[in-house]
Amino acid sequence: GESVGLHLPTLSVQEGDNSIINCAYSNSASDYFIWYKQESGKGPQFIIDIRSNMDKRQGQRVTVLLNKTVKHLSLQIAATQPGDSAVYFCAENTSGTYKYIFGTGTRLKVLA
Amino acid sequence: KAGVTQTPRYLIKTRGQQVTLSCSPISGHRSVSWYQQTPGQGLQFLFEYFSETQRNKGNFPGRFSGRQFSNSRSEMNVSTLELGDSALYLCASSLAGGDYGYTFGSGTRLTVV
Numbered sequence: 001g002e003s004v005g006l007h008l009p010t011l012s013v014q015e016g017d018n019s020i021i022n023c024a025y026s027n028s029a030s031d032y033f034i035w036y037k038q039e040s041g042k043g044p045q046f047i048i049d050i051r052s053n054m055d056k057r058q059g060q061r062v063t064v065l066l067n068k069t070v071k072h073l074s075l076q077i078a079a080t081q082p083g084d085s086a087v088y089f090c091a092e093n094t095s096g097t098y099k100y101i102f103g104t105g106t107r108l109k110v111l112a
Numbered sequence: 113k114a115g116v117t118q119t120p121r122y123l124i125k126t127r128g129q130q131v132t133l134s135c136s137p138i139s140g141h142r143s144v145s146w147y148q149q150t151p152g153q154g155l156q157f158l159f160e161y162f163s164e165t166q167r168n169k170g171n172f173p174g175r176f177s178g179r180q181f182s183n184s185r186s187e188m189n190v191s192t193l194e195l196g197d198s199a200l201y202l203c204a205s206s207l208a209g210g211d212y213g214y215t216f217g218s219g220t221r222l223t224v225v
Contacts, residue, residue, distance in 0.1 A: 007151075031211070032210070032211035034213060034214075036216075041218070042218050043116075043202050043204075043216030043217050043218045043219050044155075044202070044204075044216045045216070046213060046214075046215065049211075049213055051211065089154075089155065091155075093210060093211060095210060095211065096210070097168055097210075098143070098145070098160040098162070098167045098168045098209045098210055099145070099157040099160055099168045099170065100145075100157065100214070101157070102147075102154055102155035102156075103154075104154050105154060
């Protein structure tokens with residue numbers, strides 16, 4: 001498949017363990033954030049979002065935490081499965097700009 | 113419900129040529145954004161359109177242009193291709209853009225030789 005990034009930081013976890021992927025965002029004015037998952041040969045797929053008036057949001061097996069003080073986002077995946085193997089990107093948006101700034105991405109490898 | 117459709121999936125062009133990429137958004141979505149993805153620079157914003165109007169443009173040379181039609185379909189054009197334009201070009205659509213979130217297509221892989 002196509003390589004999304006040749007030198008991405010990689011997180012390797014055992015199947016069934018929890019994964020935590022971190023992201024430092026760049027703009028203190030950003031007020032909306034999304035985590036995307038990208039598998040080889042595909043476009044980014046929406047996982048979960050959070051607005052700046054929240055510090056935590058939960059979905060199915062995923063939780064996003066937002067720390068505006070240090071401009072940090074994290075994505076927690078519970079009971080990681082082989083199908084979770086992909087590259088994960090955080091993206092930030094500032095209201096009224098209509099553009100997203102993407103992080104560099106983290107490659108998640110799930111070990112059987 | 114059909115997703116975001118990008119055509120063609122793969123393209124090989126020669127330096128100096130121009131290329132047009134097409135994007136059909138999800139039905140009902142009026143905002144379309146384009147991104148360039150390369151291993152070295154990651155995902156970089158190109159431009160965003162809503163109801164045929166460009167609302168924002170990224171930091172790319174004027175060789176990169178786009179447009180949106182009345183049916184929300186969008187095209188982007190790159191003229192005078194350079195080797196460095198080789199990338200995956202991603203289109204994403206949204207109901208209204210901004211904090212409505214975007215759904216991405218699978219991209220067009222452009223190779224310039």
